[in-house]
Amino acid sequence: MSDTCIELRRLHRFFGKTKAVNDVSFSVPRGHVFGYIGPNGAGKTTSMRILATLDLPSYGDAFVDGFSVVNDPELVRRRLGFMPDSFGTYRDVNCAEYLDFFARANGLVGRQRTQRLQWVLHFTGTSGMAEKPIRGLSKGMKQRLCLGRALIHDPAVMILDEPASGLDPRARIDLRKMIRELADRGKTILISSHILTELAEMCDSVGIIEQGQLLATGSVEEIQRQRAQHRELVVRVLDRADQAAGELHSRDGVGRPLIDGQQIRFEFEGDAESQADLVAWLVGRGYRVSEVVSHKKSLEDVFLQVTEGLVQ
Template sequence: MTVGYHRLDAGGIRLQQLYRIFGRTVAVQDVSFHVPKGSVFGYIGPNGAGKTTSMRILATLDLPTYGDAFVDGFSVIHDPELVRRKLGFMPDAFGSYRDVSCWEYIDFFARAYGLIGRERQKRLEWVTDFTGIRGMQHKPISGLSKGMKQRLCLGRALVHDPAVLILDEPAAGLDPRARIELRNMIGTLGAEGKTILVSSHILTELAEMCDSIGIIEQGRLLATGSVEAIQEAQRKTRDIRLRVVSDPVAAEKWLTLHSDCQSISVAGDTLRFDFSGDEEAQADLVAALIQDGCRISEIHAHQKSLEDVFLHVTEGLVQ
């Protein structure tokens, strides 16, 4: 077995003080994070944030200006050939030949990775079964739907059984059923021990499938960790909604006298406001409001979702 001279003991994915500079543009600036072996990591950021640049560096399609990145312990700078054998990359757009069938397409990449004989046949059959393209394996790629093309691209990334998967916007343009099926496939691969880095703008799906996330903007990593930990760190207020049977305007005036209540608004019989106190303070507030004559029929405390956290952490800046 060939051993890289710059291998780390830890597997998975690791970025170490990564920079990528294009002229005056710093696309990636001092980004460092680790995705442990067998984990699913969600990479979040607006367009132009540096996500794809980071992924291209991990896929050895670009070199960092400074720093390094490691795939299953191998350096993208010093051991790119070993990285490519360990990595499956699914870009946001991929090229294909119109008259090539799905089977021929996957078979081409299997041969490119050096798979031969029974081993290649076995991998081809597994990939077509796992991705659900078995019934279309002899159909030309030009006749596939967007969802089936994404399945085919995932199959291409999986054909050599990589330890690490990099998926750049895999659910873009898919219908709800196709997104759910793709999400289930990613979940299965993660459960089988593959390390997965996936970017997406569909944040609710990332929150459901990922063990941890990283939020990047203008090339800087703003937050990283589990979804729950990031939500807790950013949870400075909670969004309270009260539905009242009595006079909502009187309830609004009552709330304005309490400093814990900000951004109060009234829509029909519903009041909405930001509350900076804890759960006990919230219970005391509601009890006092009822004691002063307000009849409440419904109360809802909205905890911050991943979308809320994303909007709070980022500023909508582009390079």
């Protein structure tokens, strides 16, 4: 088996003059979680629909577990589970019947279907409500059920479009744990979300897309290093804050300091060793440094820096 489980090769999708996906290429290794982020209308859902064989590219191709979505859509569907941002449920069936329907639709029979149904109910935490009608489920439990539907045929690849949308904090934590566990079991997961703090914790790598173009890709740490080389420092000195700020401003790599009482806040370009040298220099100049706080730029900061909020 190839180490690459999801691959987009110069993918294009045009709707008239609108370039929903414009020359997008990236790959996701087997067993990794890839976060796909961008403003509304950036091209995320269109890319996912192409991967799920629900749409065809105008140019280029995409591959799932080595199979082309253009040339081998049936083989792709056997290896892929798709959880859309909105999904249909049937009011007059219960959870077990709903999952059993999709197990049969995916060709599972006999003991294999029964065992898979029981595993999915247990994994998604819906065993206790297997006989409960879907119309009585909360938003969080419906999300769990939809995840179970995508998992029922044991796919190698999972495509999750805004799975945490509308969930309460506890439900989001549970979903995050399930996604990490699936990756640990060897499944490759592509997930889109606007909750960037959770993606930073969950994902092995991310891609940032805007107006159909991929602007940055790589691990969160790599993109942070490439796009956000500065960090904010807050230094508290017990006296002579104005004088300390003036001397700091003369140092290379120090942005314009802002003074708030005993606190001096400024942008600093440098690594941890440079930060330690700066503090030692202040102490050597006779300033009594009582506290130093370093704020590393988050994925949200990087996202705001990379994108411009443009829509098509």
